[in-house]
Amino acid sequence: MTNNKSALLVGVGGQGAILTAKVLVNGLMRAGYDVKMSEVHGMSQRGGSVSTQVHWGEKVNSPVIGKGAADIVVAFEKMEAVRYADYLKPDGVAVINDYEMASSSIAAGLAQYPAGCLEAMEKHFRCHVLKAEEIAHSLGSAKCMNIVLFGSMVKALHMEDVVDWESVIADTVPPKFRDLNLRAYRAGYDAVEG
Amino acid sequence: MDRHLLSGNEAIARGAYEAGVKVCSAYPGTPSTEIFESLPQYRADLYCEWAPNEKVATEVAYGASIAGVRSLCAMKHVGVNVAADPIFTAAYNGVGGGFVIVSADDPSMHSSQNEQDNRYYARAAKLAMVEPSDSQECLDFMKAAYEISEKFDVPVLFRTTTRVAHSKSLVTFGERVEHPAVPYVRNTRKNISTPANAMANHPKVERNLAALEEYACTSPLNRVELNDTKIGVVTASIAYQYARDAFPEGTSFLKLGITHPLPMSLIRDFAAKVDKLYVIEELEDYMESQIRAAGIECVGKELTGKLYELNPQLIRERVFGEKPAPADLGVSAVSRPPALCPGCPHRGFFYTMSRHKDFVVAGDIGCYTLGGSAPLSALDSCVCMGGGFTVAMGMAKAFEMSGVTDKKVFGVMGDSTFFHSGMTGAAEIIYNKGNVIPVVLDNSITGMTGHQDNPGSGFTLQGDIAESLKIEDILRSYGYQNVIIVDPQDLKAMEQAVEDALASAVPAAIIARRPCLLIKRIKHDIGKCTVDTDKCIGCKRCLGVGCPAVLVENKKARIDRDQCVGCTVCAQVCPMGAITREEK
Numbered sequence: 001m002t003n004n005k006s007a008l009l010v011g012v013g014g015q016g017a018i019l020t021a022k023v024l025v026n027g028l029m030r031a032g033y034d035v036k037m038s039e040v041h042g043m044s045q046r047g048g049s050v051s052t053q054v055h056w057g058e059k060v061n062s063p064v065i066g067k068g069a070a071d072i073v074v075a076f077e078k079m080e081a082v083r084y085a086d087y088l089k090p091d092g093v094a095v096i097n098d099y100e101m102a103s104s105s106i107a108a109g110l111a112q113y114p115a116g117c118l119e120a121m122e123k124h125f126r127c128h129v130l131k132a133e134e135i136a137h138s139l140g141s142a143k144c145m146n147i148v149l150f151g152s153m154v155k156a157l158h159m160e161d162v163v164d165w166e167s168v169i170a171d172t173v174p175p176k177f178r179d180l181n182l183r184a185y186r187a188g189y190d191a192v193e194g
Numbered sequence: 195m196d197r198h199l200l201s202g203n204e205a206i207a208r209g210a211y212e213a214g215v216k217v218c219s220a221y222p223g224t225p226s227t228e229i230f231e232s233l234p235q236y237r238a239d240l241y242c243e244w245a246p247n248e249k250v251a252t253e254v255a256y257g258a259s260i261a262g263v264r265s266l267c268a269m270k271h272v273g274v275n276v277a278a279d280p281i282f283t284a285a286y287n288g289v290g291g292g293f294v295i296v297s298a299d300d301p302s303m304h305s306s307q308n309e310q311d312n313r314y315y316a317r318a319a320k321l322a323m324v325e326p327s328d329s330q331e332c333l334d335f336m337k338a339a340y341e342i343s344e345k346f347d348v349p350v351l352f353r354t355t356t357r358v359a360h361s362k363s364l365v366t367f368g369e370r371v372e373h374p375a376v377p378y379v380r381n382t383r384k385n386i387s388t389p390a391n392a393m394a395n396h397p398k399v400e401r402n403l404a405a406l407e408e409y410a411c412t413s414p415l416n417r418v419e420l421n422d423t424k425i426g427v428v429t430a431s432i433a434y435q436y437a438r439d440a441f442p443e444g445t446s447f448l449k450l451g452i453t454h455p456l457p458m459s460l461i462r463d464f465a466a467k468v469d470k471l472y473v474i475e476e477l478e479d480y481m482e483s484q485i486r487a488a489g490i491e492c493v494g495k496e497l498t499g500k501l502y503e504l505n506p507q508l509i510r511e512r513v514f515g516e517k518p519a520p521a522d523l524g525v526s527a528v529s530r531p532p533a534l535c536p537g538c539p540h541r542g543f544f545y546t547m548s549r550h551k552d553f554v555v556a557g558d559i560g561c562y563t564l565g566g567s568a569p570l571s572a573l574d575s576c577v578c579m580g581g582g583f584t585v586a587m588g589m590a591k592a593f594e595m596s597g598v599t600d601k602k603v604f605g606v607m608g609d610s611t612f613f614h615s616g617m618t619g620a621a622e623i624i625y626n627k628g629n630v631i632p633v634v635l636d637n638s639i640t641g642m643t644g645h646q647d648n649p650g651s652g653f654t655l656q657g658d659i660a661e662s663l664k665i666e667d668i669l670r671s672y673g674y675q676n677v678i679i680v681d682p683q684d685l686k687a688m689e690q691a692v693e694d695a696l697a698s699a700v701p702a703a704i705i706a707r708r709p710c711l712l713i714k715r716i717k718h719d720i721g722k723c724t725v726d727t728d729k730c731i732g733c734k735r736c737l738g739v740g741c742p743a744v745l746v747e748n749k750k751a752r753i754d755r756d757q758c759v760g761c762t763v764c765a766q767v768c769p770m771g772a773i774t775r776e777e778k
Contacts, residue, residue: 012530025199025362026199029197029364034364035199035362035364036328036361036362036363037361037363038357038360038361038362039361039362040304040356040360047530047533047742048532048533049527049530060363061435061436061439061506062435062436062438062439062505062506063361063363063432063435064357064503064505064506065505065507066505066507066511067507067520068507068519068520069506069507069518079527079528079530080527080530082523082525082526083527085520085521085523086518090521102742103528103529104530104533104567104740104742105529105530105531105568107737107740107741107744108737108740109734109737110568110569112528113528114525114526114528115525116524116525117525117527120523120524120525121523124521124523125521142756
């Protein structure tokens with residue numbers, strides 16, 4: 001159990017974290033791990049804060065973790081990294097998309113987007129920050145941002161040897177987006193230090 | 195052997211299929227919805243449908259059971275409240291073919307109005323109860339549930355929680371075993387719930403439950419994992435998985451799958467083998483209170499509490515005092531509550547409501563509950579499915595009786611909710627002369643749960659074309675002589691519709707009709723709005739529509755191009771004409 005790993009993918013409803021989780025899980029299954037994942041559906045999907053958890057190891061019990069238990073947080077939006085920072089182990093890693101989305105309360109002028117999210121995360125955790133949105137745009141579509149972040153996650157967790165991730169991606173995404181997502185994976189992998 | 199990564203819901207559907215189930219009926223509700231979304235793949239072997247509400251679904255499934263086939267209904271926890279009437283009587287009458295009712299509870303209220311613990315329904319209604327803790331058990335226990343239902347002549351409450359229903363884990367499939375229908379013979383003694391028959395049925399139920407308790411003491415669904423004898427944990431459902439991670443190596447477990455009736459002699463034997471007994475369960479002290487009442491000493495809720503979901507860390511913290519010490523970042527995230535989507539047709543209606551301080555709006559359960567959030571803030575209440583019209587009725591009568599004359603009362607619900615339980619409320623307003631304008635926000639789909647068809651949408655769960663019930667025809671037939679149909683995205687027309695309804699000499703109702711923008715089978719008219727910053731005076735009126743795509747930056751409005759769909763509601767409220775729509 002102690003060798004089990006936990007990842008938390010966090011973002012805003014509609015950013016595509018579920019596909020990222022699917023690629024991760026498909027690869028882990030192919031590598032022979034026991035895997036559990038947990039996601040929340042329904043009301044929170046409507047522009048709310050969303051999180052997907054993935055846990056793997058020889059034998060996994062709980063599909064959810066509590067605070068201080070995640071090996072990695074992949075934040076699709078930088079304020080969401082701050083929101084879920086408590087879930088990281090003290091020696092955990094964060095992959096953070098340097099991208100800002102106003103919440104409805106901010107858009108309505110009822111609150112201010114907090115300053116210094118990245119700096120605060122970098123001060124306390126080992127962080128890999130990238131502009132996944134811009135990278136995805138430069139590759140041709142903002143939609144592949146989730147796989148860009150996945151590439152960074154593989155590097156951050158040193159998971160290159162777990163499985164042939166490129167073939168997992170190729171088998172998981174729709175055929176017409178295969179090339180785009182493979183380029184996204186490589187770009188995300190190259191965008192961060194190991 | 196092939197392993198599949200399935201959610202608990204998908205595994206329940208697979209389990210029903212393998213159990214030879216033939217008739218399935220449900221109303222969508224988070225976290226139960228995906229069970230029925232995964233059933234149409236088995237339509238060659240079974241019939242499945244969306245019913246108008248949970249009571250109907252339960253009655254349809256129970257009717258199929260009476261007729262001799264295995265049947266299934268499923269609902270979220272509060273759906274069981276709607277279906278409680280047939281459930282209680284079905285328990286007395288018993289089953290023909292096996293009958294399983296899935297209740298998906300929602301601890302921590304991820305998408306619900308309460309976190310009621312439906313295990314008490316099993317006790318109150320005298321049902322058998324089965325609780326799985328992961329997806330493989332969802333599949334296996336479904337098959338066992340049908341055996342139990344038929345062996346003990348009792349409906350089975352198959353109770354999950356959000357983390358069982360929505361977590362995915364690895365599952366090995368079996369084969370479908372056809373279960374031939376019990377040949378139908380009329381049995382009035384059993385199936386007609388008159389007082390005389392019920393008098394005879396009640397003792398039968400008590401006998402059957404007593405026999406089931408004995409069975410539960412040896413059933414493989416209730417499993418003893420005996421390790422060292424210092425600590426023993428009685429647990430069930432997802433709490434078992436949490437406890438396995440939270441308690442130290444060597445802890446002994448009594449993991450229960452049949453939780454009503456509780457196998458008390460099994461629990462007593464287990465308790466006698468360990469030095470200290472814990473009962474770990476989410477929400478209420480359902481098991482603990484019964485175990486204590488049986489004279490068995492145990493520790494549970496005084497440590498774990500009754501509120502919200504547990505997880506391994508919370509159990510470690512509350513049972514063993516191991517509290518994590520998170521770093522103080524010095525920055526905190528602003529709340530990110532859900533909001534009506536950009537282009538949501540409900541926005542125009544709620545914006546119109548928000549402009550009138552004398553309007554009182556009783557809302558309902560659906561995406562449109564978000565009309566109560568800032569900045570729209572256009573709801574006074576939201577209670578339950580179908581309550582929008584009738585709560586409005588009560589408020590209007592109260593104003594009448596207390597001499598309040600400056601309030602104009604609206605009852606609001608969506609199309610699926612109208613068919614669910616709003617129609618009786620529409621009848622109430624006509625019958626008892628309510629001073630209420632009923633409004634149906636007709637977006638042609640069941641939105642919040644993720645786009646399920648309903649009696650108005652023109653399709654069935656199995657994908658067949660269906661009769662599409664016309665809400666205006668129903669309302670007119672009830673006596674609403676003035677049914678105003680309006681596009682809520684046209685703010686002038688929406689305002690006019692409200693004024694016309696209030697001024698109407700005959701009973702009036704409003705249907706605000708525009709399909710949900712996320713319906714894939716409809717071709718939507720998508721565009722983009724942009725702000726002319728020279729014209730924008732930074733008055734922020736556009737923020738009042740509460741659209742996630744509209745922001746103010748550097749004292750000027752800005753529209754996020756990635757999110758905007760060009761609905762123009764913000765443009766219609768701009769006093770300077772600074773927002774225009776470009777075609778895509």
